[in-house]
Amino acid sequence: MTAIEFTLPADLEAHEPPEARGLARDRVRLLVGRRSDNSVRHQRFSDLPTLLKPGDVLVVNTSATLPAAVGVAGGGRTVHFSTERPDGTWLVEVRRNTAKATEPYSGGAAGEQYHLLGGATLTLREPYSAGRLWVADVDRAVPAYLTTIGAPIRYPYVRQRWPLSYYQTVFGTTPGSAEMPSAGRPFTAALVARLVSAGVQFAPVLLHTGVASPEAHERPYPERFAVSAHTARVVNQARAAGGRIIAVGTTAVRALESATGPDGVVRAAGGWTELIVTPELGVRAITGLLTGFHEPRASHLDMLAAVAGRPLLDRCYTEAIEHGYLWHEFGDVNLLLP
Structure with a gap:
């Protein structure tokens, strides 16, 4: 179509x-x-x-x-948790922090680790879709972790946090x-x-x-x-x-x-x-x-x-x-x- x-x-x-x-x-x-x-x-x-x-x-x-957005320790990046996969890995999107919210980030490499707020560690395994989603391992039970640490995903057109x-x-x-x-x-x-x-x-x-x-x-x-x-x-x-x-x-x-x-x-x-x-x-x-x-x-x-x-x-x-x-x-x- x-x-x-x-x-x-x-x-x-x-x-x-x-x-x-x-x-x-x-x-x-x-x-x-x-x-x-x-x-x-x-x-x-x-x-x-x-x-x-x-x-x-x-x-x-x-x-x-879920409050599916979590900041990377040290600032500069935010991880959006997307979808749990049948094998227990997660699809995630890494985004760049901006003054308004976040924007797409095309960086990242297989094996790269992100230390997230609240002490969790996320490891990128392999790209899932070019320039956006990654398959990742997380060393926490993700839903419970997000409930404690995360915030709702917000894009730049939403001007403030809710x-x-x-x-x-x-x-x-x-x-x-x-x-x-x-x-x-x-x-x-x-x-x-x-x-x-x-x-x-x-x-x-x-x-x-x-x-x-x-x-x-x-x-x-x-x-x-x-x-x-x-x-x-x-x-x-x-x-x-x-x-x-x-x-x-x-x-x-x-x-x-x-x-x-x-x-x-x-x-x-x-x-x-x-x-x-x-x-x-x-x-x-x-x-x-x-x-x-x-x-x-x-x-x-x-x-x-x-x-x-x-x-x-x-x-x-x-x-x-x-x-x-x-x-x-x-x-x-x-x-x-x-």
Whole structure:
């Protein structure tokens, strides 16, 4: 698929959480696109219960965000812990400290050691993707170490530090994601209650997401996931009854589709998934998607096109830019319906 090309104006980057802009979490903007007629509507996220139907299912990721950034002793560098691998090593990104946050660092060599704050030692094994991710050994139990020492990953467009609570969703119960599964951020307990009262079902999945990729076709990496027998049953029954299966975030798509067979039936599954959803591959279980806005040429846009189709996706992104929607983890949201 040809990458979606557009220019993201700097003033459309969300520089702080909506709460800092005077908005409740569920009052961010919601751009609704319908594939059936290629239409778009401009709403607020709090309108979601009026946009869904009884019998619809929202597939939500229960992964909670780790404070996955740790400074190197002596300053100058920060390590972003991305993803644990099946053999116990970790994928990490070494970044250069700047006055604002951090920036990519293309240095590093196999065998090089970094002494991290809190006393841990990280050893680079081999490059995983050119100029960015490394396979590394760490002499600590990483999740527990990060909980004690780490800080949330922050990129330069976020102008100040925010507590970890701002990077958690109402669904996050199992720590493990390097970055927030941010499509779930606008949900509140009160909004979930409204949705349940309206007959919408929730189906939990788990996928621990790693650090975001700046490249459209960077080498994918396996991520830990789990889909329970309960979730499989809820989704299969809802689809049989004509309900829509709407993933909350690209992570939920990846988890559920990893548990879906060629026959379209979802079965309990878990482990590590390397699934990359493209228009050519398509989706078998998901019929709609609630997601944030993604950067130009991002690989996630292929997944969105697989769910929504390229014409609707093009229209949504044109409208979002023209109407000043905000990007990134603290930004606005896009609902793509069949």
